[in-house]
Amino acid sequence: MKYVLLYESSPEARARAAEHFPAHRARWSTAHEAGDLLMIGPFADSAGGAMAVFTSREAAEAFAADDPFVIHGVVATWEIREWREALVPEGDQR
Secondary structure, three states, X not given: OEEXXXXXXXXXXXXXXXXXXXXXXXXXXXXXXXXXXXXXXXXXOOOOOEEEEEOOHHHXXXXXXXXXXXXXXXXXXXXXXXXXXXXXXXXXXX
């Protein structure tokens, strides 16, 4: 089981994102190096928002709780959804 963190951008996202991006990037770099964060990135459409895939719900919750993008209003809302990864090696019990 994986855990997908979905972010919805706030109306002020464009104005605030550049200022808080270095701290946001440091946050996800740390989570990735710890093995908790598998992938992260923004959606390419004009609606904005982003998603990240974590190895545990606890890691996703902790990330969002202390993410500068959440704290400083770049993100309007967020949610975590359980995701069953389908493309896993045969016999893998993920």
